[in-house]
Amino acid sequence: MLHVSDIHAYYGQSHVLQGVSLDVGKGEVVSLLGRNGSGKTTTLLTIMGYLSPAPGAITWDGQQIGGLPPYRISRMGLGFVPQERGIFPSLTVLENLTVAARRGLRGEWTLDRVLDLFPRLRERAANRGSQLSGGEQQMLSIGRALLLNPSLLILDEPSEGLAPLIVQEIIAILHEVRAGGLPILIVEQNIRAAFAVASRHYILSKGRVCFTGTTDELRDNEAALHQHLGV
Numbered sequence: 001m002l003h004v005s006d007i008h009a010y011y012g013q014s015h016v017l018q019g020v021s022l023d024v025g026k027g028e029v030v031s032l033l034g035r036n037g038s039g040k041t042t043t044l045l046t047i048m049g050y051l052s053p054a055p056g057a058i059t060w061d062g063q064q065i066g067g068l069p070p071y072r073i074s075r076m077g078l079g080f081v082p083q084e085r086g087i088f089p090s091l092t093v094l095e096n097l098t099v100a101a102r103r104g105l106r107g108e109w110t111l112d113r114v115l116d117l118f119p120r121l122r123e124r125a126a127n128r129g130s131q132l133s134g135g136e137q138q139m140l141s142i143g144r145a146l147l148l149n150p151s152l153l154i155l156d157e158p159s160e161g162l163a164p165l166i167v168q169e170i171i172a173i174l175h176e177v178r179a180g181g182l183p184i185l186i187v188e189q190n191i192r193a194a195f196a197v198a199s200r201h202y203i204l205s206k207g208r209v210c211f212t213g214t215t216d217e218l219r220d221n222e223a224a225l226h227q228h229l230g231v
C-alpha cells in the first residue's frame with residue numbers, strides 16, 4: 001500500500017536521508033528503528049509531505065504522493081501522530097477530538113468509539129490539552145489521528161518519555177487498532193515496544209536502511225541490535 005523508494009532529504013546543506021526505501025503492506029505493522037538522529041522523523045515528515053522526497057518516489061495505494069502538501073496526504077488516508085504530539089494545548093480534550101473529527105473522512109472511528117478506546121480521555125474530556133499528563137497527551141494525539149479515519153496510521157515514538165505502565169497501555173491500544181486491520185508504521189527507540197506491536201522492522205543508520213527483517217530475524221541478529229540500536 002505504502003511504497004517509499006530511494007528518498008533523499010536535506011536540511012540546508014546537510015544530506016540527512018540518503019536513499020531510504022521501505023514498504024508497508026495491507027494490514028501490516030512495520031517499525032522504523034534507529035538511534036537518535038538516524039533520520040526516523042525525517043523519513044516520516046517526508047512521507048507526510050512536510051519535506052520534499054527529491055529525488056525518490058512515494059506511492060500510496062498506487063498514487064504518487066511525493067511532493068503533495070500535508071493536508072492532501074492526510075485526506076488521502078494517512079493519519080500521523082507526530083513526535084511532539086501536535087495537540088492544541090488551549091483546547092479541551094473534547095474540542096481537540098471534535099476538530100480532528102470534522103477534518104476527517106467518515107468511517108468507523110467516531111468520537112464515541114475513540115472515547116471507548118481511551119477511557120482516560122473520557123474522564124478528562126473537559127480538561128485542556130496543557131493539563132494532561134504525557135501519556136494522556138499521547139492518547140489524545142492517537143485519538144485525533146484515528147478520528148481522521150485513516151487507512152494507515154503513522155506514529156513517531158509514541159512511547160517516548162512515558163512510564164512503563166503507560167507504554168503498556170499504549171501498546172494494548174495499538175493491538176486493538178491492529179486487530180481491526182489498520183496497517184501501522186511506527187517509529188520507535190524502545191525495541192520492546194517495537195517487538196510488541198510490529199511484525200517487520202527497518203533499522204536506519206545515518207539516513208540509510210541498514211537492516212530489514214521480521215521480529216524473529218531481528219531478535220536473532222545481535223550484531224544489528226548492538227551496533228545500530230545499542231541493545
Ligand SMILES: Nc1ncnc2c1ncn2[C@@H]1O[C@H](COP(=O)(O)OP(=O)(O)OP(=O)(O)O)[C@@H](O)[C@H]1O
Binds near residue numbers: 014016039
Ligand atoms: N530542522 C532541522 N534542521 C537541521 N537539521 C535537522 C533538522 N531536523 C533534524 N535535523 C538533523 O537531521 C538528522 C536526522 O534527524 P531526525 O530528527 O530525522 O532523527 P531521528 O531518528 O528522528 O532522531 P530522534 O530519535 O532523536 O527523534 C539529525 O542529524 C538531526 O540533527
Ligand SMILES: [Mg+2]
Binds near residue numbers: 040041083156
Ligand atoms: Mg525523531
